[in-house]
Amino acid sequence: MTPPSSIRTEPGSRLGVAAAFASIYLFWGGTFLAIRYAVADVPPLLTIAVRCAGGAALLYAWLLCRGGLERSTREQ
Numbered sequence: 001m002t003p004p005s006s007i008r009t010e011p012g013s014r015l016g017v018a019a020a021f022a023s024i025y026l027f028w029g030g031t032f033l034a035i036r037y038a039v040a041d042v043p044p045l046l047t048i049a050v051r052c053a054g055g056a057a058l059l060y061a062w063l064l065c066r067g068g069l070e071r072s073t074r075e076q
Contacts, residue, residue: 063069
């Protein structure tokens with residue numbers, strides 16, 4: 001039984017899917033590992049504050065690079 005054409009994947013896209021899963025595995029696992037060791041030495045609230053501030057800084061930098069950051073107007 002052959003799959004429908006909408007489900008078929010090309011070899012290049014399989015590599016992309018594998019890379020996506022690998023990055024999720026590394027980032028998600030790395031976060032839990034970092035929190036495990038950080039909470040042992042640093043208060044939990046400070047740990048989560050640093051984590052959230054780092055994420056906000058990454059998103060801000062990404063928006064600046066994409067040019068998607070706009071000034072707020074009075075109408076908003």
